[in-house]
Amino acid sequence: MGNAILQFLIVLLLLFMIAIPLGKYLFLAFSREKTKLDRFFSPVENFIYRVGGIKNVDETGWQKYALTLLFANATLLGISYLVLRLQTFLPLNPGKIDNMEPTLSFNTVVSFMTNTNLQHYSGESGLSILSQMIFITMMMFTSAATGLAVAMAIIRALATKGKTIGNFYRDYVRANVRVLLPLAIIVTLLLVALGVPQTLDSSTTVTTLEGKTQTLALGPVASLESIKHLGTNGGGFFGVNSAHPFENPNALSTVLEILSMWCIPAALPFAYGRMVKNRKQGWVLFGTILAIFLVLLAVVYCAEQAGNPALNKLGFSTAQGSMEGKEVRFGIPLSSLFTTVTTAATTGTVNNMHDTLTPIGGLVPLSLMMLNNVFGGEGVGFVNMLMYAILAVFLAGLMVGRTPEFLGRKIEPREMKLIVIALLVHPLIILVPSAIAFMTPLGTDAISNPGFHGISQVIYEFTSSAANNGSGFEGLGDNTPFWNISTGLVMLLGRYISIIALLAVAGSLTQKQPVPETIGTFRTDNTTFGAILLGTVLIIGALTFFPVLVLGPIAEFLSIR
Secondary structure (H helix, E strand, C coil), rough: CCHHHHHHHHHHHHHHHHHHHHHHHHHHHHHCCHHHHHHHHHHHHHHHHHCCCCCCCCEEEEHHHHHHHHHHHHHHHHHHHHHCHHHHCCCCCCCCCCCCCHHHHHHHHHHHCCCCCCCCCCCHHCCCCHHHHHHHHHHEEEHHHHHHHHHHHHHHHHCCCCCCCEEEHHHHHHHHHHHHHHHHHHHHHHHCCCCCCCCCCCCCEEEECCCCCEEEEEHHHHHHHHHHCCCCCCCCHHHCCCHCCCCHHHHHHHHHHHCCCCCCHHHHHHHHHHHHHHHHHHHHHHHHHHHHHHHHHHHHHHHHHHHCHHHHHHCCCCCCCCCCCCCCHHHHHHHHHHHHHHHHHCCCCCCHHHHHHCCHHHHEEEHCCCCCCCCCCHHHHHHHHHHHHHHHHHHHHHHHHHCCCEECCCCCCCCHHHHHHHHEEEHHHHHHHHHHHHHHHHCCCEEEEEEHHHHHHHHHHHHHHHCCCCCCCCCCCCCCCCHHHHHHHHHHHHHHHHHHHHHHHHHHHHHHCCCCCCCCCCCCCCHHHHHHHHHHHHHHHHHHHHHHHHHHHHHHHHHHC
């Protein structure tokens, strides 16, 4: 226990050392004012605008911002689909990998465009090197940049008195040029130094200790790994993801990957505090998020360290904890931390198989994805927490009989209707498809483990899709037309309905005249508001999914005690 706590504290300390200055950097990178960064990055950005034929980067209202976002994403979807369907005829395919099947191609392009990176295929056998580079790696930048651009646009709308929220192309290019590319170069070099391959060779042949030969898949792994984690993308170059020794060789690379997928989501509250000129409020939001995270981290660690209840019941020794599906080189602490971070930040990359977690251990990643606001994915998760913050202010205002205000703007029925839509869509696109899957052999035939664990497998798949996470209970046989199409549609709805609704909220708030702060104004930068926000998340967010959790992991735990 003491060793695990020390490991957690070291990683948390490193996170603070990165997230606080990175928050300041994000503030400068997306500032409306001229900064020192412009001198270095503006020539690169202007060149991209000229090449892309973008002649106007003036700020717009939320409607044009949303339409531009949808147009850019749809264009990339079409190009990517063609790459997968024609990869046999394209260069850099030394393994002679065939074209991807149509429904799997649809699922894959939607998955990577929505920052989900759900993989119903094995990377080393399903994609050519060209597809890995110009589709997978490219999408990992563009989908992450989309989420980050939306977050900064919404924060900007809350922070300023203007009638516009920004320009999507400018935010999108800045997210790539000023944030993701520089960080990805640094992390790539660090991963190469730690032993992750970076080559255009598709494979190498080695002699084993028994004297036999074995062919090992290779490729530009380090560069994909860097943006996969920094962009909270998930997926992986190899089928077993970050459990593969070429993707994640040792404990140091594990810590680097944890910090990579955690740093930008953790930095956003600090960037927000600077942009709204209220750093205390940024700390309150960060503290609330961190409190939920630490509780769930403790739950998954204790559950895995206690061992598998079924084996305990039979009298087997589980002194080392439940090591099924985990790498010995990581152990219980780093496996538990990786599991919690990857589902909190909705990254989806895994260094252990979530299907083999104990029932209560498996409850944690499910809960984090169902909440979808504990750090969350690249920008979108923090925006979801802001949505809960506005909801908390509204509820508090109702209780004291005042018109609720957030950052000097009144919260009225229009904003609440949009927020309720975003709140309701998330459980609907999880629970309704799950029910349909249980009602048809097309869904139930994929379940590898009958009983309560099979329920968890199905719920996890749709929850991961809706939260744009991408990890899975890999016991589910999900590479079928039914699962490819259904999860593809869930990923699209989970990504774009909430983005459009929250952009609409931001646009509505920009039209309001700021209300001066008075002695009766409900403050949102103290521990009282943090407690109210925490209660709002738990009551509205967590209780929505409690019944289905009882049918899955909780019932499984009770059945094998």
